[in-house]
Amino acid sequence: MKTKKNKLTVRNLKLWYGESEALHGIDLDIVSGKVTSLIGPSGCGKSTFLRCFNRMNDRIPNCRVEGEVLLEGHDIYAPDVDVVQLRSHVGMVFQKPNPFPKSIYENIAYAPRIHGMVDDGDDMDELVETALKRASIWDEVKDKLQQPGTALSGGQQQRLCIARTIAVQPDVILMDEPCSALDPIATAKIEELMDELKEDYTIVIVTHNMQQAARASDYTAYFYLGDLIEYGETQKVFTTPRDQRTEDYITGRFG
Amino acid sequence: MAELMLKSALQSDARKRRRNRADRRFKWYGFTALVLAMAFLVFFFIDIIGKGLPAFQQAEMLVQVSYSEAVKDNYNLALDKISRKLVSRSWLRTIPMMLEDHPELVGTTSEEWVVTDYHIDQFLKGHEGHGLIEKDQKLVEKLCEEGKIKLAFNSGFFTHGDSKMPENAGILASAIGSVLVLLLTMLVAVPIGVMTAIYLEEFAPDNRFTQLIEVNINNLAAIPSILYGLLGLAIFINFMGVPRSSALAGGLTLALMTLPIIIIATRAALRAVPETIREAAYGLGASNLQTVWDHVLPLAKPGILTGAIIGLAQAMGETAPLLIVGMMAYIPEAPHSILEATTVLPAQVYTWSGESIRAFEERTAAGIMVLLAVLLSMNALAVRLRNRSETNW
Ligand SMILES: Nc1ncnc2c1ncn2[C@@H]1O[C@H](COP(=O)(O)OP(=O)(O)OP(=O)(O)O)[C@@H](O)[C@H]1O
Ligand SMILES: [Mg+2]
Numbered sequence: 001m002k003t004k005k006n007k008l009t010v011r012n013l014k015l016w017y018g019e020s021e022a023l024h025g026i027d028l029d030i031v032s033g034k035v036t037s038l039i040g041p042s043g044c045g046k047s048t049f050l051r052c053f054n055r056m057n058d059r060i061p062n063c064r065v066e067g068e069v070l071l072e073g074h075d076i077y078a079p080d081v082d083v084v085q086l087r088s089h090v091g092m093v094f095q096k097p098n099p100f101p102k103s104i105y106e107n108i109a110y111a112p113r114i115h116g117m118v119d120d121g122d123d124m125d126e127l128v129e130t131a132l133k134r135a136s137i138w139d140e141v142k143d144k145l146q147q148p149g150t151a152l153s154g155g156q157q158q159r160l161c162i163a164r165t166i167a168v169q170p171d172v173i174l175m176d177e178p179c180s181a182l183d184p185i186a187t188a189k190i191e192e193l194m195d196e197l198k199e200d201y202t203i204v205i206v207t208h209n210m211q212q213a214a215r216a217s218d219y220t221a222y223f224y225l226g227d228l229i230e231y232g233e234t235q236k237v238f239t240t241p242r243d244q245r246t247e248d249y250i251t252g253r254f255g
Numbered sequence: 256m257a258e259l260m261l262k263s264a265l266q267s268d269a270r271k272r273r274r275n276r277a278d279r280r281f282k283w284y285g286f287t288a289l290v291l292a293m294a295f296l297v298f299f300f301i302d303i304i305g306k307g308l309p310a311f312q313q314a315e316m317l318v319q320v321s322y323s324e325a326v327k328d329n330y331n332l333a334l335d336k337i338s339r340k341l342v343s344r345s346w347l348r349t350i351p352m353m354l355e356d357h358p359e360l361v362g363t364t365s366e367e368w369v370v371t372d373y374h375i376d377q378f379l380k381g382h383e384g385h386g387l388i389e390k391d392q393k394l395v396e397k398l399c400e401e402g403k404i405k406l407a408f409n410s411g412f413f414t415h416g417d418s419k420m421p422e423n424a425g426i427l428a429s430a431i432g433s434v435l436v437l438l439l440t441m442l443v444a445v446p447i448g449v450m451t452a453i454y455l456e457e458f459a460p461d462n463r464f465t466q467l468i469e470v471n472i473n474n475l476a477a478i479p480s481i482l483y484g485l486l487g488l489a490i491f492i493n494f495m496g497v498p499r500s501s502a503l504a505g506g507l508t509l510a511l512m513t514l515p516i517i518i519i520a521t522r523a524a525l526r527a528v529p530e531t532i533r534e535a536a537y538g539l540g541a542s543n544l545q546t547v548w549d550h551v552l553p554l555a556k557p558g559i560l561t562g563a564i565i566g567l568a569q570a571m572g573e574t575a576p577l578l579i580v581g582m583m584a585y586i587p588e589a590p591h592s593i594l595e596a597t598t599v600l601p602a603q604v605y606t607w608s609g610e611s612i613r614a615f616e617e618r619t620a621a622g623i624m625v626l627l628a629v630l631l632s633m634n635a636l637a638v639r640l641r642n643r644s645e646t647n648w
Contacts, residue, residue: 059537061461087540094538098531100550110549111539161535168539 007032007202013067022048024226035203037213040223046206050174054090088115091165095177097157099149104141107149111168135163155186175205191216214238222246307620313409314376321364327351343370345423373422373614384613416587421614428589429603439506440570445563448517456525457547476515483512484579500581500596508580509570520562524555557640564637568630574601600626
């Protein structure tokens with residue numbers, strides 16, 4: 001058995017939106033090469049927490065963070081950290097599929113180009129193909145790479161967005177309710193995809209779908225009102241939750 | 256019981272009747288307003304077109320021109336006694352100059368169609384107050400029957416500058432002036448306005464100071480345009496020493512006026528770009544500038560262009576601020592540089608409208624028609640741009 005390695009370490013993380021504290025000191029370790037799901041009732045701070053990992057909260061005025069978030073031991077909130085670099089290591093897939101209104105090819109090629117990973121040409125073609133294949137959407141789009149990404153179906157768009165994220169070759173992929181706008185078949189495809197991707201990437205996913213958390217994730221964290229209530233291996237959390245509130249939420253007895 | 260309630264709810268009670276009446280009344284108010292607005296518009300167009308159309312024709316006369324050495328000193332000698340009275344003085348005066356340029360013509364004669372005096376033109380168009388004396392009326396009628404005087408397309412209206420003689424006055428100088436002024440306005444106002452808007456919308460922190468600026472920009476868009484003329488006079492002419500009446504002075508002044516319009520339109524266009532696109536770009540590690548430049552601006556471009564065109568169209572039709580910077584003068588020549596005295600189309604229209612000679616009236620209306628045609632095509636272009644590039648994301 002491989003030894004457990006922590007990709008992300010969170011220590012006493014507090015976050016304020018202006019005067020109101022949205023996260024009240026979170027401690028949590030995200031295990032490398034696994035899928036970790038964040039669950040909890042609406043407004044409990046899952047998205048907020050997730051967005052701390054790639055510092056997307058920086059864009060919100062009056063948002064203040066305290067505590068430590070370490071990516072492989074490096075504090076990502078240290079003053080000398082380059083957010084652009086950080087985000088190339090920690091990619092993000094959003095709730096609503098948001099491809100750029102450009103060609104499918106451009107959607108994938110954009111980030112590798114701005115990060116100077118490869119030059120346009122054969123190398124880029126190859127990179128685009130690899131990314132689309134990894135996101136298992138290649139077969140559906142290989143004949144229409146120059147068509148706009150926005151013309152795809154919702155599920156295809158979401159896989160395109162995943163491919164776009166993969167193209168940068170990040171270490172961590174954050175997903176905020178990636179399936180909430182998708183039908184069960186498209187959802188199943190994405191779950192399958194997550195299972196494949198976790199060999200190479202550490203995945204953190206926010207979901208409202210208990211089955212999805214149970215099916216697709218190795219670790220589960222339950223949040224409630226800005227506190228981390230319970231965290232552990234998914235199986236344990238779902239079968240023998242330690243906290244009453246977790247059990248209520250999982251079994252649907254929660255209001 | 257429930258059935259009863261449903262039944263009474265479906266039947267028209269007093270309240271419903273009142274509601275319907277209010278509905279109908281409101282619809283009727285709206286309809287009346289629309290009809291009134293249309294009526295004004297139609298009246299305006301009929302009036303302008305009715306007055307202006309004749310200006311696109313001009314009376315011409317077939318004359319025998321004999322070029323001789325003596326003509327160089329006395330242009331009257333080029334024509335016989337009768338024709339001499341009937342043709343336009345403004346044409347006669349150009350003969351010596353033409354002979355200077357083409358000495359080979361000396362000693363030749365030719366038959367030419369020449370623009371007539373404006374009295375004849377007005378008489379032929381049946382305008383009252385044409386001012387042609389009784390004796391000449393007979394003569395002109397006779398010449399008409401012989402086919403030696405006719406109404407022809409008035410090309411001079413588009414190829415001449417202003418003139419004190421109405422038959423010779425055209426819009427060329429002012430049209431060139433308008434193009435120059437508008438180009439300057441565009442070159443100054445569009446880049447500065449768009450950059451300001453991008454900075455305010457995408458880069459500036461949201462604090463008291465930027466809020467103050469925002470409020471002020473909105474106010475600036477609403478102040479009377481003549482104040483921009485005073486501002487332009489103070490800054491550009493008195494302080495910076497830009498020549499009065501020049502295209503540069505006018506262009507800069509109009510740029511001041513157009514700036515807030517462009518800033519507001521650009522900000523609205525930027526705001527209409529969905530936040531999800533920005534998130535996508537930032538999430539991939541794009542910098543601020545890359546996000547704006549590669550993703551936000553392309554989506555906002557149609558909106559920005561539309562705003563710019565509408566702002567420029569407004570500048571094009573503007574007269575008040577130009578009055579103050581001295582562009583309402585009698586300027587017959589097209590400018591050769593942006594520092595020379597220049598007039599613009601609306602100013603030309605304004606100048607003509609103040610002329611005492613009746614023949615200028617139709618030129619005023621024709622000038623308005625040209626101006627309107629340009630403005631309407633600019634607005635049509637703006638609408639087209641907006642419709643064509645409605646992206647779905
Ligand atoms: N931009 C913001 N400004 C101020 N408060 C915010 C902002 N975003 C979120 N909040 C607040 O922070 C708290 C946590 O929000 P968050 O979006 O993280 O919840 P969530 O768990 O993702 O909920 P959901 O499941 O509905 O997406 C909420 O109380 C919310 O009102
Ligand atoms: Mg959320």
